[in-house]
Amino acid sequence: MHxxxxxxxxxxxVTGGVLSAIGxxxxxxxxxxxxxxxxxxxxxxxxIASYIHLPLGLSSVHLIxxxxxGILLGWVAFPALLVALLLQVIFFGFGGLLVLGVNTLNIAxxxxxxxxxxxxGIRNKNAKVAAIWGAIGGAGAIIITSVxxxxxxxxxxxxxxxxxxxxxxxxxxxxxxEGFVSYAAVYLIHTVKPEFITKExx
Amino acid sequence: xxxxxEHSLASWSGQALKHETSWIDDIxxxxxxxxxxxxxxxxxxxxxxxxxxxxxFCAFFLVKMSKLNIKRTLRRVIAMDFFMLALICILPFTxxxxxxxxxxxxxxxxxGLSHALLITIKANAVLLVLFSLVATMSASTLGHALxxxxxxxxxxxxxxxxxxxxxxxxxxxxxxxxxxxxxxxVLRTNRHTWKSIGYLFGMLLxxxxxxxxxxxxxxxxxxxxGRYYLNDKxxxxxxxxxxxxxxxxxxxxxxxxxxxxxxQ
Numbered sequence: 001m002h003x004x005x006x007x008x009x010x011x012x013x014v015t016g017g018v019l020s021a022i023g024x025x026x027x028x029x030x031x032x033x034x035x036x037x038x039x040x041x042x043x044x045x046x047x048i049a050s051y052i053h054l055p056l057g058l059s060s061v062h063l064i065x066x067x068x069x070g071i072l073l074g075w076v077a078f079p080a081l082l083v084a085l086l087l088q089v090i091f092f093g094f095g096g097l098l099v100l101g102v103n104t105l106n107i108a109x110x111x112x113x114x115x116x117x118x119x120x121g122i123r124n125k126n127a128k129v130a131a132i133w134g135a136i137g138g139a140g141a142i143i144i145t146s147v148x149x150x151x152x153x154x155x156x157x158x159x160x161x162x163x164x165x166x167x168x169x170x171x172x173x174x175x176x177x178e179g180f181v182s183y184a185a186v187y188l189i190h191t192v193k194p195e196f197i198t199k200e201x202x
Numbered sequence: 203x204x205x206x207x208e209h210s211l212a213s214w215s216g217q218a219l220k221h222e223t224s225w226i227d228d229i230x231x232x233x234x235x236x237x238x239x240x241x242x243x244x245x246x247x248x249x250x251x252x253x254x255x256x257x258x259f260c261a262f263f264l265v266k267m268s269k270l271n272i273k274r275t276l277r278r279v280i281a282m283d284f285f286m287l288a289l290i291c292i293l294p295f296t297x298x299x300x301x302x303x304x305x306x307x308x309x310x311x312x313x314g315l316s317h318a319l320l321i322t323i324k325a326n327a328v329l330l331v332l333f334s335l336v337a338t339m340s341a342s343t344l345g346h347a348l349x350x351x352x353x354x355x356x357x358x359x360x361x362x363x364x365x366x367x368x369x370x371x372x373x374x375x376x377x378x379x380x381x382x383x384x385x386x387x388v389l390r391t392n393r394h395t396w397k398s399i400g401y402l403f404g405m406l407l408x409x410x411x412x413x414x415x416x417x418x419x420x421x422x423x424x425x426x427x428g429r430y431y432l433n434d435k436x437x438x439x440x441x442x443x444x445x446x447x448x449x450x451x452x453x454x455x456x457x458x459x460x461x462x463x464x465x466q
Contacts, residue, residue: 004282005246006324007289028356036356037421040363041414044371045407047364052375054399055389065403072407083361090336090344091214093278093329097242159297159314163289177396184400185407193408 002103003149005096009156016152017101023078023108031076042072043080047087054177061174067141068134068182070111071118071197077111078104102152110144122186123198130197131187138182139175146171215369216341219333222269226338230442231347234335237449242328244453250463251316253456254323260452261330268334275333279326286322293318341365349432362430371410378402
């Protein structure tokens, strides 16, 4: 999911950087100092989600969970994911420094889209219905993310088109898996602490 | 991903990468952050092999100088290089150019290979410089340096809070995983696993948010008005000027080599 430095062309890097900066700006506007502890905690939960590795046949995949983060945080997902990705680049070497804008956009924009798509559904009184919307959000975010990753590769040069095409089918199992996990997570939150989802954070 | 890498991720709580003290630690944090940022900019935008290779050598030199644990550093880079290996296998076949050899009627081109190698060198060089210059300071020092560099205050606060809570939440996660293991839960590829992990994740969210509320209340009770104060006065000394100038000259050399290559 993380694109490395040097692979993308300059226009893609600049576009990604500018759009991410706008997203982060909106996110920061919507976030008060009051909410900082909460956003910080949620961002670290998602940081930790990315090292939960689930077996998938012979290989294993890690959770991304950007859909659920989007549902909870809305636009604030941009700064939260930017910081998480920055820490992952510097201290773990996932991705790269100049592609940070593109990587943030690829993960945070789907989160924001899911926020608007699932806004109503996730607040449904029935826990099952809300959980299904959670699953749609979880799986949908992965689809949009993989399409965006594929696009940023394909736009960077003809030679990446094959790799870009390979990304979509590779993400279908992850999508299904995230759908199930998000379903269960939303179902649990809805039964244990419904006010947590219905509350406004941003 | 190998198990040991997952472990190193799970137990990270904002500390610097393991290394012995070196002269790089004495350099001002801001200078290190700016230098590595500029380095990434120059190396990634290079088109020729000579400047990128020089950058990679510089990166190796800095890793050696910062006395990072070589084995651990390499382990981190190698995780990425496996991905690059796939790229090196694909790109020659998808880039048109002079054929190198053919497999099943598909021609592999030299241009593709050199493109893939160039990407590999750039990615490695940037990461190694980041490890040696930036990751040798703790995440909170990095946050303070960013604040002094006029990065938006809220973003820096978010970073500081996140670093603070990572350890707490990772402890919580490990506790819950251990409880599941004690009940003989094994990760498999089935719906039961996904449901259980979903529940684990949902519970982790709830517990963390409740914890955040408690922490926030406790901090307010002690007069916290929503922000940290950055008390450390960062000072630029002679060593910093020297290092910064030297680094800048090196980058100018790389830029010069690029322009030279373009003109030819």
